[in-house]
Amino acid sequence: MKNRIITITTLVLALLCVSCNKESYQALNQPSCDLDFTDHSNQQKYQDVLDQYSQNGIVGLTVIIGKEGEEEWMGSSGYASIEENIKMNNCNIHQTASLVKSFVGISTLQLIDEGLLELNSNIDQYLSSEILDLIPDLDNLTIEQLLNHTSGLEDIFGLNFIADFMNNPEYSYTRKELLAYVKNAKRVNEPGESHYYSDTNYILLSFVIDSIKGDFITYMRENIFDPLNLSNTYYHNDSYPNIDGLPQSYWEQYDDGNIENISQLQKRVTNFIKGSDGIISSPQDMVTFYKSVFEGSLISESLKEGIINNQVDEPINFKMNTGYGYGFMTINENGQTWIGHVGSQLGTSCYVFYNLDTKDCIGVFTNTGTFLFEEKQQLIYGELWDALTIAIQ
Amino acid sequence: MKYTKTLIPILIWLFAFSDPVSAQHPNETLLPVKQDFSLAMSYNNHSWAFPLSSVFRMNPQYPGLTVGTEINYRVRPRTKFFQTFELGGFINSASGSGTYFNSDVAFRYTGKRGILLDIGTGFGSFKSYFINDTFKIQSDGSYLKSDDTGVTALSQNIFFSTGYDLSVKHDKNLVLFVRYQWIASAAYWSRIMIRPNGLLHIGIRHSLRTNK
Numbered sequence: 001m002k003n004r005i006i007t008i009t010t011l012v013l014a015l016l017c018v019s020c021n022k023e024s025y026q027a028l029n030q031p032s033c034d035l036d037f038t039d040h041s042n043q044q045k046y047q048d049v050l051d052q053y054s055q056n057g058i059v060g061l062t063v064i065i066g067k068e069g070e071e072e073w074m075g076s077s078g079y080a081s082i083e084e085n086i087k088m089n090n091c092n093i094h095q096t097a098s099l100v101k102s103f104v105g106i107s108t109l110q111l112i113d114e115g116l117l118e119l120n121s122n123i124d125q126y127l128s129s130e131i132l133d134l135i136p137d138l139d140n141l142t143i144e145q146l147l148n149h150t151s152g153l154e155d156i157f158g159l160n161f162i163a164d165f166m167n168n169p170e171y172s173y174t175r176k177e178l179l180a181y182v183k184n185a186k187r188v189n190e191p192g193e194s195h196y197y198s199d200t201n202y203i204l205l206s207f208v209i210d211s212i213k214g215d216f217i218t219y220m221r222e223n224i225f226d227p228l229n230l231s232n233t234y235y236h237n238d239s240y241p242n243i244d245g246l247p248q249s250y251w252e253q254y255d256d257g258n259i260e261n262i263s264q265l266q267k268r269v270t271n272f273i274k275g276s277d278g279i280i281s282s283p284q285d286m287v288t289f290y291k292s293v294f295e296g297s298l299i300s301e302s303l304k305e306g307i308i309n310n311q312v313d314e315p316i317n318f319k320m321n322t323g324y325g326y327g328f329m330t331i332n333e334n335g336q337t338w339i340g341h342v343g344s345q346l347g348t349s350c351y352v353f354y355n356l357d358t359k360d361c362i363g364v365f366t367n368t369g370t371f372l373f374e375e376k377q378q379l380i381y382g383e384l385w386d387a388l389t390i391a392i393q
Numbered sequence: 394m395k396y397t398k399t400l401i402p403i404l405i406w407l408f409a410f411s412d413p414v415s416a417q418h419p420n421e422t423l424l425p426v427k428q429d430f431s432l433a434m435s436y437n438n439h440s441w442a443f444p445l446s447s448v449f450r451m452n453p454q455y456p457g458l459t460v461g462t463e464i465n466y467r468v469r470p471r472t473k474f475f476q477t478f479e480l481g482g483f484i485n486s487a488s489g490s491g492t493y494f495n496s497d498v499a500f501r502y503t504g505k506r507g508i509l510l511d512i513g514t515g516f517g518s519f520k521s522y523f524i525n526d527t528f529k530i531q532s533d534g535s536y537l538k539s540d541d542t543g544v545t546a547l548s549q550n551i552f553f554s555t556g557y558d559l560s561v562k563h564d565k566n567l568v569l570f571v572r573y574q575w576i577a578s579a580a581y582w583s584r585i586m587i588r589p590n591g592l593l594h595i596g597i598r599h600s601l602r603t604n605k
Binding site (some may be wrong): 025082160168169253255263373 | 440441442443447452453455474485488489521523524525526527528529530534536537544580581582583584585590603
């Protein structure tokens with residue numbers, strides 16, 4: 001008996017060593033940077049805001065402020081890599097999470113401009129039988145309902161997905177495998193009834209574009225990235241997602257001041273969520289895109305007005321999503337309308353908003369996660385936003 | 394607010410546990426309950442999971458060990474009402490390692506052939522460790538590496554076991570068991586509120602004295 005217990009104990013202790021290693025991170029190849037805005041007339045005022053927040057919960061951030069009648073300002077604060085003691089600078093690129101939804105939205109609207117798609121087209125004609133079998137009753141949904149998150153489809157990133165991901169974070173999912181997470185999910189609401197933000201909608205839209213143009217990523221590159229010369233924007237090309245200048249990603253799990261590097265985890269998520277997440281880009285490229293949507297010629301004037309006028313109400317009243325239309329969120333405050341999108345992930349958070357009334361633009365890019373953490377959401381989407389909008393007045 | 398969810402089950406547990414002697418048969422109240430002085434040890438596989446999900450997830454393995462003992466409150470030929478005390482931990486490089494101390498009120502039924510079934514619930518203390526190195530910001534804005542001393546929180550537990558008592562048919566003082574245990578720790582991400590832990594144990598229990 002004694003020998004058996006010793007043998008079993010030895011085996012168990014050996015097994016315990018299997019999962020001992022903490023995950024390492026890839027060293028940051030920090031680019032030299034000559035984007036210097038320190039002679040800007042509001043440098044001190046804007047920089048003070050950034051420094052305040054990098055001292056109070058945001059590891060590192062870069063902010064662009066484009067104020068009408070004023071030269072654009074860009075500044076950074078905090079750390080791109082705590083471990084390597086590297087400060088964030090204006091040339092760091094960022095994982096922009098859900099900002100890709102605006103790109104997919106514009107790509108879809110471009111197909112409508114080309115006459116290849118209509119807002120009220122039923123989506124089933126563009127989806128393979130495999131996907132139609134995967135999610136029942138897709139035949140009663142329209143392109144517009146996907147664009148506005150009014151399909152009633154449940155989000156793939158529910159507890160089932162989080163559990164599987166937390167148990168096996170090295171697994172790389174295909175889009176179809178992600179859609180399988182809503183296979184048996186009940187509809188949140190009837191199609192067209194109300195807005196429910198769900199990544200499922202935009203993954204399905206990526207399949208719709210695939211069916212018309214072959215590959216939604218190539219289509220986005222040829223019709224948005226290239227015409228706008230977004231040369232520091234990466235989406236499943238080059239060495240993506242291991243791009244030089246990409247800061248480490250951090251989260252604060254317990255809201256206790258302990259910051260953890262979760263770069264490897266974050267990069268895996270960025271890599272496998274196609275259609276609703278994943279663009280890595282410079283702050284300048286992202287701001288260029290959002291301004292171009294409303295000031296340029298990416299889409300027709302009627303569809304621009306559609307984005308602005310066909311906003312559906314966001315029932316949860318999330319500060320940065322009081323309305324949603326065709327891949328764009330709106331903030332209505334102080335009698336003004338800001339339009340753009342937020343990105344929220346495990347180890348990255350960002351937003352870009354363009355003021356339809358004043359043509360001001362604010363872009364915020366951080367390497368601090370908000371997806372699971374309401375305290376950080378309040379800090380970055382609430383308090384920092386308020387501080388920036390006050391600063392530019 | 395963080396601990397409210399835990400407090401209510403604790404009060405329910407304390408109520409159920411408050412007077413085990415008076416819950417016994419009137420003829421047994423004055424008789425001392427024999428203690429087994431048992432020692433249980435189990436190997437477990439941890440999952441980040443809600444109750445009864447990922448029960449048999451085997452890959453990848455996040456291994457752990459648990460040791461425990463029991464105090465009897467009422468012992469009858471086929472049933473037993475008892476309290477467990479257990480100490481354990483697991484190593485999980487994906488969602489974070491953990492250690493725990495639990496105490497559950499439990500009921501056991503042992504069949505004629507030695508097959509036994511347990512069910513129990515209780516509370517404890519659960520300490521979560523970080524996945525990676527942690528840093529804390531200093532007053533000058535720089536970061537300093539912090540020690541991973543873990544985050545301790547109240548936890549709720551439920552468990553179900555089945556096993557085989559070799560003393561019934563084979564006259565060997567050993568019980569082999571398989572146990573599913575779910576532990577919810579109160580401190581975690583604000584979006585989910587609790588850290589959910591599913592543990593599948595396989596273990597043995599040996600008693601220094603049997604209740605025969």
